[in-house]
Amino acid sequence: MPEAPHVVVVGGGISGLTAALRLDALGAAVTVVEAADTPGGKMQASPVAGVPVDSGAESVLARRPEALGLISELGLEERVVHPGPGSASVYSRxxxxxxxxxxxxxxxxxxxxxxxxxxxxxxxxxxxxxxxxxxxxxxxxxxxxxxxxxxxxxxxxxxxxxxxxxxxxxxxxxxxxxxxxxxxxxxxxxxxxxxxxxxxxxxxxxGTPAKGKGPVFASLRGGIASLPLALAERLGGRVRTGTRVLSLERRPQGWRVRTDGGPLEADAVLLACPAPEAARLLSEHVPEAARELGGIEYASMALVTFALPASAFPEPPSGTGFLVPAGEGLTVKAATFSSNKWPWLGEELARTAPGQDLVLLRCSIGRHGESGVLERSDEDLAAVALADLATVTGLSGSPVETRVTRWTDGLPQYAVGHTGRVERVRTALTRHPGLGVCGAAYGGVGIPACIADAGREAERLADALRTDIHPGRGDGADGHDQQGVNP
Ligand SMILES: Cc1cc2nc3c(=O)[nH]c(=O)nc-3n(C[C@H](O)[C@H](O)[C@H](O)COP(=O)(O)OP(=O)(O)OC[C@H]3O[C@@H](n4cnc5c(N)ncnc54)[C@H](O)[C@@H]3O)c2cc1C
Incomplete structure (x- = not known):
């Protein structure tokens, strides 16, 4: 029985994990290498007032099929939640x-x-x-x-x-x-x-057929960060966290992937990491793609999450939150009334902090090119966010808990000409059949777009492995034991 080709996926965010699941189904042996200690990339959660609250992405677009499809595939449908009533507003004039x-x-x-x-x-x-x-x-x-x-x-x-x-x-x-x-x-x-x-x-x-009916957004009870965790669990020992890919070395047959946990031999490498890191890893091998990737800028931001007594507001916040235009004299660019938007959070708060009548709010700070504000300490950022909330809602009083999460270079900027740039990167990579890229830097930053991009790129790599790299090697139809061939 031929041995399945081995693909190393660099990055264990939603893109890398989805690509690994698809590659596995297409008959490849996969290893996902993730630098952080937990998988998920921009999808993370941690407790605030005893309740798991997303500290990065918080929802998925439900009007596209990819994220809800993956949620069902992983058996998480029963945990799907939708925003409560009320809509987003804008703080203007x-x-x-x-x-x-x-x-x-x-x-x-x-x-x-x-x-x-x-x-x-x-x-x-x-x-x-x-x-x-x-x-x-x-x-x-x-x-x-x-x-x-x-x-x-x-x-x-x-x-x-x-x-x-x-x-x-x-x-x-x-x-x-x-x-x-x-x-x-x-x-x-x-x-x-x-x-x-x-x-x-x-x-x-x-309207459009894709638009459909029903809620526009969805998340998961426990946080949307449970989605990459469930994916990683499905992939089991094929995900190596706390391991950074240092460089790629071309071998007569495939690639040697150097990591801080030792080298891995691979038939193909899929870069599911942010563009600057993909540029660094490709610079020696596909310099034209690396140059294009190096031109994608990223914005940094911080999220300040508060648990506050409802009594701190002159009247309970209504709706799901508000956006703030740049010229309104506030530092926060948006605030989400998290426990209004996601009723399950309110229910959990009532369970974990009974009698305290707490609400959760999440403020985001930082726009592309506005890095000065993010140089402030966590305490300063929290104080500024609280002052802005006081201006807008009349809030007075102190939070019972505050969490500051920083996303330095967290969001790729799709500048003018982005679509052409991505095409040039992918065209350059077609001349190197054992290499691929996927993720937020390419065909959309939203989670469903990342899932779609990862699926397409996994298929393209699997095809290349069948036809260009190792014709005649495993096509997965034999139910090959993937765990057994991991390096
Ligand atoms: C604050 C914030 C809020 C957001 N909110 C939403 C939302 O509500 N809904 C939505 O749809 N989208 C949202 N997004 C966007 C979405 O979360 C991201 O675009 C998506 O999760 C990116 O997934 P990814 O796998 O492509 O990249 P990432 O999540 O960035 O994963 C890449 C991974 O690669 C790893 N890595 C990098 N270099 C190496 C290396 N050398 N070796 C090994 N590993 C490496 C990183 O540690 C990281 O885990 C948000 C993004 C941010 C930052």
Whole structure:
């Protein structure tokens, strides 16, 4: 019986773990090498007031099939939870206001609803209305989000709606982010339609089959961080945590992967780590891909999570939280009322801290290019976040517990031309059939997009292993015992 080819996956975040599961199913022997002591990458949780609260990603888009599909595959469906009632708001012009109805990633499709929301000044609303009468804006190549939407609808739509919503995903700036890569629903409208507002409205009225019904977001009781943990458990001894990949060495047959826990021999290597690390590992072997990867910038941010007595608020916080545009004079860029958004958290708090009537809030701080604020100590960040919460909600009183989590270089920035850059990286790698890349730096930072990218890249590598590298070696149809062939 032929021996299964061995693939080393560098990085045990959701992308690396998913790719390993798929490669295993396709007949490869896999080893996931993860530098941190726990798998999960940006998906981590730790207790606050005795309850496990996500300290990185907190939810998945339920309108895409990949994350919920993986959750079912791992037998976790019974733990799926959805946000409680209420919607997100924006802190604009000195107070919290509901996001206008009929918007798509902040781009308004309904002028009357935009005016009613009060998010923009009357002048800003009139400026947005000009989109309805102005001639078409010719759009050829990719361009910054702020350029196109700014021309059509004015700066206020960009600054008070689109940038805060994009900020929740990229912690990025609308004047740098790519329209094609970050607003793929809007980009075709920019090329096809005269009025953006009408195009958004038509698209929302029509809906799409993928959009479907039901809640937009989902998470897991115990935190969405339980998803990579369940994946790692499924993969068992094939995941090596606390081990960093130091370099790759090309061998006559495959690769030697040097780690701080000793070398591993591999037929193929899949880099599921952030782009700067992939660039470093590829620099000697595929310099053209490394150069492109080295050009992807990352934003840093911090999350401050508080457990507070509900009595600290003049009235209980309602809704799921609020976004803060850059020009509003606050340091936090968003706050999530976590125990409102995820009712299971409230239930757990009532169980672990009975009679204390606690609420959980999570504030995010830091935008791309704004690193100064993150140089402050944890205590300062917590104090600033508390002061901002006091400004917005009237909160007075002290938290019973505070957790500060830093995500240095945590979010890749999809700058103008990102899609072309990713194509060039992947084209360069096709000339090296035993190498692949996947993860948040490529086809979307959201968890479902990472799962999809990992699946595609696992299939591409498995095909290459069958046809280009070791034709005739294991195709998995024989149910090969993967554990037995691990190095
Ligand atoms: C604060 C925050 C909140 C977010 N919220 C959401 C959300 O609510 N919903 C959503 O869909 N997305 C969210 N995201 C985005 C999403 O979580 C990430 O894009 C996704 O988890 C990235 O997964 P990944 O496996 O591609 O990369 P990562 O999670 O970055 O994993 C890469 C792994 O590679 C390891 N590694 C790096 N170098 C080496 C090496 N040399 N050797 C071995 N291992 C190495 C790292 O330790 C890391 O564990 C959020 C991101 C952040 C930072």
């Amino acid at each position: 000195g107070r919290i206001r509901s996001l206008p109805q009929g918007q798509l990633m902040g781009v308004p499709g309904d002028l009357a609803a935009l005016a009613r929301s009060g998010v923009l000044s009357p002048a800003g609303t009139l400026r947005a209305a000009l989109d309805l009468v102005w001639p078409r804006t010719p759009v050829r190549g990719d361009l910054p989000v702020a350029s196109y939407i700014g021309i059509r609808m004015g700066r206020q739509v960009v600054e008070r709606l689109v940038e805060p919503l994009l900020g929740g995903v990229y912690a990025g700036r609308a004047d740098l982010l790519s329209l094609d890569a970050t607003l793929p629903q809007i980009a075709p409208m920019a090329r096809r339609d005269r009025s953006l507002m009408r195009a958004v409205r038509a698209s929302l009225e029509k």
